[in-house]
Amino acid sequence: MAGRLLLRACTRTLQLRSGVVARPLHRAMVTERGIPTDEEQATGLERRALQALKQGKDPYSILKPQQYAGTKEDPHIVPCIGTKRIVGCLCEEDNTAIVWFWLHEGEAQRCPSCGSHYKLVHHELPH
Amino acid sequence: MAHQAHAYHMVDPSPWPLTGAISALLMTSGLATWWHYKTTTLLFLGTTLLLLTMFQWWRDIIRESTFQGHHSTPVQKGLRYGMVLFITSEVFFFIGFFWAFYHSSLAPAIELGGLWPPTGITPLDPFEVPLLNTAVLLASGVTVTWAHHTIMEGARKPALQSLTLTVLLGLYFTALQAMEYYEAPFTLADGVYGCTFFVATGFHGLHVIIGTTFLMVCLLRHTHYHFTSNHHFGFEAGAWYWHFVDVVWLFLYISIYWWGS
Numbered sequence: 234m235a236g237r238l239l240l241r242a243c244t245r246t247l248q249l250r251s252g253v254v255a256r257p258l259h260r261a262m263v264t265e266r267g268i269p270t271d272e273e274q275a276t277g278l279e280r281r282a283l284q285a286l287k288q289g290k291d292p293y294s295i296l297k298p299q300q301y302a303g304t305k306e307d308p309h310i311v312p313c314i315g316t317k318r319i320v321g322c323l324c325e326e327d328n329t330a331i332v333w334f335w336l337h338e339g340e341a342q343r344c345p346s347c348g349s350h351y352k353l354v355h356h357e358l359p360h
Numbered sequence: 361m362a363h364q365a366h367a368y369h370m371v372d373p374s375p376w377p378l379t380g381a382i383s384a385l386l387m388t389s390g391l392a393t394w395w396h397y398k399t400t401t402l403l404f405l406g407t408t409l410l411l412l413t414m415f416q417w418w419r420d421i422i423r424e425s426t427f428q429g430h431h432s433t434p435v436q437k438g439l440r441y442g443m444v445l446f447i448t449s450e451v452f453f454f455i456g457f458f459w460a461f462y463h464s465s466l467a468p469a470i471e472l473g474g475l476w477p478p479t480g481i482t483p484l485d486p487f488e489v490p491l492l493n494t495a496v497l498l499a500s501g502v503t504v505t506w507a508h509h510t511i512m513e514g515a516r517k518p519a520l521q522s523l524t525l526t527v528l529l530g531l532y533f534t535a536l537q538a539m540e541y542y543e544a545p546f547t548l549a550d551g552v553y554g555c556t557f558f559v560a561t562g563f564h565g566l567h568v569i570i571g572t573t574f575l576m577v578c579l580l581r582h583t584h585y586h587f588t589s590n591h592h593f594g595f596e597a598g599a600w601y602w603h604f605v606d607v608v609w610l611f612l613y614i615s616i617y618w619w620g621s
Contacts, residue, residue, distance in 0.1 A: 267516020271590045277429020279591075282367055293367035295434055314365070358363050 292358060303349030308341045312356035320344075320351050367432040369424065376417040383409035418577075422594075426586045436593050443597045447604050450567070454608050457563065458615060461556040465620055472551065476620060481553045482545045483621040489540050490617045493533055497606045500529035504575070504599045511582070514589040523579045526602070530572035537565050557616060564608055571605045574598040 275283055282293050301309045311318055313336075322332040324347035332346045341352040364370070386406030394403050425431040431439070465476040473479030484490060507522035541558075548558040578595045581587065587595055 266514040268511060268514040268519065269585060269588050270514065271588045274585075274588050275429060275591070276427070278364075278367065278369075279429040279432045281429075282432045293365065293432065295367050295432070358365055 292356070303351075305341070305350055308350035308352040310354050311336055311351055313338070313353050314356055314358055316353075318353060322347065322349060322351075324349070367434045369430040369432075369435045371424070374417070374420065376413050376420070379409055380413040380417070383407075383413055422581070422586065425594075426581075431591070431593070436591070439593055439597070443600060447600060450604065451608075454560070454563070454611075457556070457560040458611065461560060461616060461620070464552045464556060469552075472553075476553075478551055478553050481550060483553075484540065484544060484617065486613070486617040486621055489536055490613060493536055493540075494609065494613050496529050496533045496536070497609050500526050500533070501603055501606045503529065504602050508595065508599055511587055511592050511595060512589055516582075519582060520579070523575065523582060527572060527575050527579060530568060530575065530602075534565065534568055534572065537561070537568075560616060561612060564605070564612055567605050567608065571598070571602045574601055 271279075271283060278293070282295060285292050286295070299310070301307050303309050309320075311320060317335050317337045320334055320336045322334075322344040324332060324344065332344055334342070334345060336342055336351050336353050338353045338355070341350045343350055383406045386402050386409060388406075390400070390403030390406045394400050468474055468476045468478065477483045503522050503526040507519050507526060510519040510522055546554050546557070548554050575598050578598045581594060586592075
């Protein structure tokens with residue numbers, strides 16, 4: 234019986250796919266098969282995060298931070314919603330003494346201890 | 361207005377944890393007053409408050425997620441961890457009762473006749489209603505997995521059908537088990553056999569009722585278009601819980617109903 238129901242459901246949806254929009258005319262935001270997608274229905278922060286990730290942006294720092302070489306050509310990019318931000322540099326892996334300094338907008342600065350390059354980049358938060 | 365730069369959900373202040381704690385206090389003291397002084401007022405109050413707490417707390421979670429969009433991917437990941445840890449704690453809860461059963465049945469005391477089932481106990485035939493119950497729960501495991509796939513594929517009607525079928529099978533199990541309890545030739549008071557049987561299967565039955573209720577809520581939410589083809593963790597959590605209930609039954613069936621008969 235389940236097989237027959239499943240078969241009926243499949244043929245119904247196939248009929249719908251071929252252009253016959255018989256079903257949910259009263260609901261605009263629903264695919265022909267009946268269950269909405271995130272694209273149609275996600276809202277709030279979830280939606281903003283999803284849309285941004287689709288455009289290759291990560292305003293909510295969901296992904297692992299990008300790795301940079303820290304050279305003049307490939308400085309560490311430090312996003313900032315203002316004009317300056319504190320940077321803590323671990324010059325070498327497992328260092329316990331962190332080198333703290335203010336990073337200002339403009340030309341890339343270098344860590345006073347190891348010389349890695351850091352560049353402040355302005356970063357707008359979605360509203 | 362300042363907006364958060366992280367993907368986590370800082371929950372607004374809520375009274376439900378407090379009302380939940382108060383209901384726990386009222387229910388425990390209510391049990392004591394019921395047993396000692398034969399009054400059910402405190403227990404009734406506590407239970408009502410518990411039901412109100414659960415309804416409003418979970419309603420708020422649905423508002424925060426489906427309607428306000430606070431459940432980003434990292435938040436969902438945390439909820440998944442939470443549900444897994446909770447189910448794990450429930451597994452340990454049942455391990456205790458299986459321990460009790462095996463402790464008493466592997467080396468039956470001389471007072472029981474040195475055998476298991478103890479002298480005087482006629483156990484239920486494992487190939488009658490208990491076997492049907494096993495089939496019912498296994499089938500419900502299939503239907504809930506079917507429901508999940510239909511949701512992921514975006515097919516509304518088959519999801520409705522498979523989820524409804526799962527709920528019906530859950531209710532059928534409860535009805536069958538209730539009838540078994542009524543017709544059983546032994547009771548909770550019948551020594552360690554009755555005790556281990558009814559406490560283990562009784563707590564399992566309670567979990568079946570909880571799981572069925574969870575799935576009924578999922579069914580209701582599905583009819584109201586809450587789930588998307590990609591984001592339906594409420595349903596997944598319910599399905600995980602249901603599979604857990606099914607697995608516990610399989611252990612109960614093999615250990616208590618079959619080996620223990």
